[in-house]
Amino acid sequence: MHIYNNILETIGNTPMVKLNKVTASLPCTVLAKVEFFNPGNSIKDRMAVKMVEVAEQNGWLKPGGTIIEGTSGNTGMGLALAAVIKGYKCIFTTTDKQSKEKMDILKALGAEVIVCPTNVEPEDPRSYYSVSKRLAKEVPNSWYVNQYDNLANRDAHYEQTGPEIWEQTSGKVTHLVVATGTGGTVTGTGKYLKEKNPAIKVWAIDSYGSLLKKYFETGELDMSEVYPYITEGIGEDFVPQNYDMSVIDHFEKVTDKDGAVMARRIAKEEGIFVGYSAGSALAGLMQLKAQLKPEDVVVVVFHDHGSRYVGKVYNDQWMMERGFLDVKTVKDVVNARAGQPLVTIKPDEKVSDAIAKMRKFDIEHIPVLQQDEVVGSVSENSLFLRLIDDAQIKDATIKTMMQPAFPLVSLDMPIEKLSAYINKENGAVLTKDDSGNFHIVTKYDIIQALGN
Known part of the structure; x- marks a missing residue:
């Protein structure tokens, strides 16, 4: 038997x-080092x-x-x-831009989590750096990890990765x-x-809002490079001691959007459910495609798992x-109609009235409204x-002939998801705008929107 003594x-x-x-x-050949296979789902x-x-x-x-940290x-x-297995307690500070899933996971493992503001300087007493340093001085028998300047960080990857x-x-x-962060x-x-091979190129992917790329290229700590960004886990507003810039050949910046979109593409096209930074890493590589040759073998690190970003990316x-x-949404369909009023009918009107409205406005579906x-x-x-069965029903009231109301959906719903609501039995949905006005979306509207 091959049994591990602990996780x-x-x-x-x-x-x-x-x-x-x-x-x-x-x-070239692109290989992913899929690090979410680690027990904590990250590198x-x-x-x-x-x-x-x-x-x-x-x-x-x-x-004890x-x-x-x-x-x-x-x-x-x-x-x-490590704390669970070795018997330690944990107190972690983090920023308010991090996903709720990450915080909940840490709490599930018994850690205390303190959320600090993102948009403050590292030296600000409210920053997650400063709060963790303060706690390390105040809490008895504690150890401040300082992953940024703790060289055991990079040693682990020199020895393992x-x-x-x-x-x-x-x-x-x-x-x-x-x-990189x-x-x-x-x-x-x-x-x-x-x-092993000095010819190997090391490309570091940075985020817009981080100063690392500028520092790498000029040696200057330019704080004008620093501004809020959404991407998690990469980029910095200072230069950690773990960096040895002589190892790195190039820094490439990637936008928040490109990293997020690429993460979703990796999941959909490769079946690998990755986190935000993996999307950024591959997006950065794609930006550098002109520098690649057919014989190249590129290894991209996929840092963590997508489950930590289900509420975001x-x-x-x-x-x-x-x-x-x-993506096009229900709102896009409504706006494309240029304010055309919704045609409705009341329960006490006749079937013949409905037929007349359908002919006049060239429509197939009418909502029934009462007050x-x-x-x-x-x-x-x-x-x-x-009518084929009984031509006389044209004189019947709508309330005796009407079907259930069309489903009500939100304005921001992607039109691709409307297939769950519009089908053979139900030909339309309704939505309501911020002013409380109803709008209808039909199969024809969806075909028109997707065709444009």
Whole structure:
């Protein structure tokens, strides 16, 4: 039997997976180092446990102690796993831009999580850096991890991630692409690979709103480069000590939108449910396609799992609110009508009145309204079938002939999702605008919208 003594022993030896559809436009082979196979679902498990082990060896972390760290979530997860197995407590500070899923996971593992504002300077006493440092001084028998300047971070990747990539590619790797934050992964992994083959290119992917690219290119800490951004886990507003810029060949910036859209593409086209930074890493590689050759073997690190972003990147509403999702919605269909009024009918009107309105306005579906409330519907097809059976029903009232009301949907619903509501039995849906006015969307409207 092959049995692990605890969950920490399962860290590492993550799979390398060839990408096919999403990278079809690239001339080279692209391989993904899928790090969410680690037990904490991210690459941060590697360095978290390494830092804990070094702290134990040096006497910084003592039995029954408290681990304190500022984290975007993934490092906290690795530290929390180590704490569970080794018997420590955890207090983590994080920013208010991090996903709720990350915070909930940390709490599920017994950690205390303190949320701090994102848009403050690192030196601000409210920043998650400052709060974690303060707590480390106030909490007895505690150890402040400081993943940014703790060189055990990059050592973990020099000892583990680099050798794994070299072995899995049989030494054929030509490029390493990493969306980088603390600098541990890109520096440690890149250092090992370059020692094996100095010709290997190391490309670091940065975010707009981060100063790392400018610092790499000029050596200048330009705070004008720093502004709020949405991408999680990458970019910095300072330069952590884990960076060895001599290991890196190029920094490439990626927008919040491009990273998010690419993450969704990876999930849909490759079946690999990745996090935000993996989308940024691959988007950055795609921007550099002109520098690639057919014989190149590119390894892209997929840092974590998409389950931590279901409320953000994988949420249509969140994506649309930020202009990241280029989809047509019910609102687009309504706006395309240029304010055409909704044709309705009352329950006490006659079937012949409905037929007349259908002819006059060239429509098939009419909502039935009573005192501004939708109480039913009539459709050309249903009336036609009944008239064939009994021509006299044209004198019947609508309330005796009407069908259930059309489903009510939100204005921001993507039209692709309307197939769940519009079908053979039901030919339309209703929506309501901010002024309380009803609008109808039919099969014909959807065909028109998708065709444009």
